[in-house]
Amino acid sequence: MKTKISNIGSIVTWSKSFNKVVSQKELELLIIDDRIVDISSNIEVEVDVEISAENSIITPGFIDSHTHPIFFGNRSKEYAERLGGKDYNLISKEGGGILSTVKSLREVDYETLYEVSEQRINNFLKFGTTTIEAKSGYGLDLENEIKMLNVIKDLNKSSELEILPTFLGAHSIPLEYKKNPEDYVNILCDEMLPEIAQKNLAIFCDVFCEDGYFSYDMSKKILNRAKDLGLKTRLHADEFVDSGGSKLAAESSSLSADHLMKASDSGLREMADKGVVATLLPGTTFFLGKKEFADYKNIKSHGIDVAMATDYNPGTCTIQSLPFIMNLGMINYKMDINEAFISITANAAKSLGMEKDLGVIEKGFQADLLFWDIESLEEVPYWISENKIIGIMKKGKVIKNLSLVKD
Structure with a gap:
């Protein structure tokens, strides 16, 4: 199963290359089955499913x-x-x-x-x-x-x-x-x-x-x-x-x-x-x-x-x-x-000994993603009693808010 995620506001993740948390804009994600295989500005491949992130911030699960x-x-x-x-x-x-x-x-x-x-x-x-x-x-x-x-x-x-x-x-x-x-x-x-x-x-x-x-x-x-x-x-x-x-x-x-x-x-x-x-x-x-x-x-x-x-x-x-x-x-x-x-x-x-599979958004990692209706990472702990998650993907499968998936 090939899945493309576009219209991403930003991807926020810890980066091993930069040794810090980074926020990257104008990117798309390509996922095959349960793995992230590409992160780039314009993914031009035929896919089975395309998901619009609706300008949300995406973080790792x-x-x-x-x-x-x-x-x-x-x-x-x-x-x-x-x-x-x-x-x-x-x-x-x-x-x-x-x-x-x-x-x-x-x-x-x-x-x-x-x-x-x-x-x-x-x-x-x-x-x-x-x-x-x-x-x-x-x-x-x-x-x-x-x-x-x-x-x-x-x-x-x-x-x-x-x-x-x-x-x-x-x-x-x-x-x-x-x-x-x-x-x-x-x-x-x-x-x-x-x-x-x-x-x-x-x-x-x-x-x-x-x-x-x-x-x-x-x-x-x-x-x-x-x-x-x-x-x-x-x-x-x-x-x-x-x-x-x-x-x-x-x-x-x-x-x-x-x-x-x-x-x-x-x-x-x-x-x-x-x-x-x-x-x-x-x-x-x-x-x-x-x-x-x-x-x-x-x-x-x-x-x-x-x-x-x-x-x-x-x-x-x-x-x-x-x-x-x-x-x-x-x-x-x-x-x-x-x-x-x-x-x-x-x-x-x-x-958990899972640092090569989980916890970051990089090529080769498991596609565990959260889609947030927020403008910055600071909002995640800020909204104590309000849930700002609009979508969840686990192992490449959307499990919350299927309206994100295009027909």
């Missing part, structure tokens, strides 16, 4: 590189308790937090879990997200982790959204192993990871490396086993204290270390040396009502590429809008518009 969208029920009561001053860790110790979602997920059947998750998955597209990373981690046993990963697998087949699966069996120690957490780590390494790898249910393995969850040594054992089985690795790291997660991300050559509110300078230096992306999650800090955000300027000063993501989950962040995450990054990290934009496009792609 957004990439949400850290989400937990497969769950059942909600934790709105905890939300109110936190706003009333109750500490998140105390709520967890009382049986709330992650483990309350685990209880709900273990009780729900596959069909119901698929149905409620499908609604959430499709909601990402409304805000311009065309690719997400989606984690398991609310099953915490083989049967229910596989149930979650099968839901992700089947949603990836049925949805227009591209979903990259992550096994997060090491999200928390389940109640039945609280007195013997090492036994659960052994089950993760000896039973769960081998079966999930054999069934090709995950691309990545993630670990919550944090005091009260998985120690540095536990996390290292799990990541090493995952790598031996061919999975790529990433970490929840240094959210509450300096747990050594940033150092472990570097030692394990993980693609990304996420959160990083308490990361040490030595850990950040090691991340920079190994090219580990820092994925910051300002929506979580905002949703929890916390005042201390990750130190973006310090992280960036180490030469680390920074991505941002929603951390969409039922307990600590129900935000699905990456434009709103851009807004939070600009307010709380003092990012400029280009830094915020790169963090949810090119750098987000790098955090």
Whole structure:
């Protein structure tokens, strides 16, 4: 299928050649199947479909590189308790937090879990997200982790959204192993990871490396086993204290270390040396009502590429809008518009090992495009409650506003 896009107001993308965000006018796009094959001022070829961009700005589709969208029920009561001053860790110790979602997920059947998750998955597209990373981690046993990963697998087949699966069996120690957490780590390494790898249910393995969850040594054992089985690795790291997660991300050559509110300078230096992306999650800090955000300027000063993501989950962040995450990054990290934009496009792609396919508009890249009724990039985070997207293309196929397509 050959598709031509004309009448483009401008193409806004990060450019590897110029090492900056560029805005290019008077260009047309030629797409064959799911790939961009030409970007030039006057494309004179016979095509199957021609699309008028109606003078809109075109950007790459957004990439949400850290989400937990497969769950059942909600934790709105905890939300109110936190706003009333109750500490998140105390709520967890009382049986709330992650483990309350685990209880709900273990009780729900596959069909119901698929149905409620499908609604959430499709909601990402409304805000311009065309690719997400989606984690398991609310099953915490083989049967229910596989149930979650099968839901992700089947949603990836049925949805227009591209979903990259992550096994997060090491999200928390389940109640039945609280007195013997090492036994659960052994089950993760000896039973769960081998079966999930054999069934090709995950691309990545993630670990919550944090005091009260998985120690540095536990996390290292799990990541090493995952790598031996061919999975790529990433970490929840240094959210509450300096747990050594940033150092472990570097030692394990993980693609990304996420959160990083308490990361040490030595850990950040090691991340920079190994090219580990820092994925910051300002929506979580905002949703929890916390005042201390990750130190973006310090992280960036180490030469680390920074991505941002929603951390969409039922307990600590129900935000699905990456434009709103851009807004939070600009307010709380003092990012400029280009830094915020790169963090949810090119750098987000790098955090997933997809930097040769996603996140920019260049020849050879996947045709994931957003069409915006705006005059400048600054309007993307500016219109918090108004959606300015008039068209979405995923893998060369228009999936929103078919009126753009000429007869």
